[in-house]
Ligand SMILES: Cc1cc2nc3c(=O)[nH]c(=O)nc-3n(C[C@H](O)[C@H](O)[C@H](O)COP(=O)(O)OP(=O)(O)OC[C@H]3O[C@@H](n4cnc5c(N)ncnc54)[C@H](O)[C@@H]3O)c2cc1C
């Protein structure tokens with residue numbers, strides 16, 4: 001069993017979860033993910049790592065409460081134990097000296113982009129962070145990101161912080177900020193990754209996205225996480241989760257993600273849980 005060190009809501013519906021898992025903490029790299037189960041009957045939930053402390057033997061993730069399993073995770077408290085915490089899984093993010101790197105994070109991706117931004121800075125890059133959300137109250141960790149970057153740009157759909165609108169304004173924002181990235185890395189929901197990739201294709205800037213298909217084993221055995229990248233079939237758990245956003249077949253990816261939506265609502269109805277559905 002794995003002891004929960006802390007679980008707290010950082011902004012509405014988004015929680016920070018820290019679990020004692022010394023072997024994972026000793027081996028994890030930025031961009032890796034773990035698969036955990038909230039209880040003995042729960043399904044396997046993949047979560048990207050947002051932090052770790054090798055000395056304390058702890059691993060931290062940020063998760064969005066969307067359905068039955070993440071609702072169970074949202075009820076965990078310090079001292080509880082969970083039966084499964086497997087990892088580190090997936091390939092770590094590519095950390096090299098690229099030059100100027102823009103790290104884009106939305107939703108849980110604001111948390112998971114943090115260790116990537118830190119590692120890129122340590123590798124000698126000039127790193128900028130862009131955090132986006134519906135409103136100011138959904139943004140978090142700007143202070144942490146400021147410590148590891150040359151600047152943090154905020155984009156909110158309602159204009160309550162930073163630039164008003166959506167990530168589709170990226171070319172204009174980069175112009176105004178006088179930033180000319182050599183590489184863009186996106187963590188967060190599928191739409192953020194897809195829309196960022198669409199605008200950066202026009203800019204001609206290589207864009208790496210962290211893909212989050214439905215997963216079961218996370219080790220390349222079940223085939224559930226398959227997607228098409230550059231015309232080839234890939235398994236996100238072992239070939240990714242990072243891929244070139246300009247090569248992902250987004251239409252197919254979105255269609256596959258919706259496969260179990262009717263079934264996923266059933267356990268929520270049975271448990272009387274609410275979510276943002
Ligand atoms: C490699 C990877 C890393 C991820 N990292 C994070 C993270 O750091 N933070 C975070 O909040 N979420 C992350 N996710 C997504 C997270 O795993 C799902 O939101 C979660 O499993 C949903 O479980 P649920 O029962 O609460 O919701 P469900 O009711 O099962 O589903 C709600 C929605 O989530 C999607 N979903 C369901 N199961 C999965 C699954 N196993 N993988 C991906 N999507 C799923 C469904 O298509 C549906 O749209 C990641 C997914 C992957 C594959």
Ligand code: FES
Pocket residue numbers: 214215216217218219220221222223224225226235236237238
């Ligand atoms: S999750 Fe089973 S092959 Fe990737």
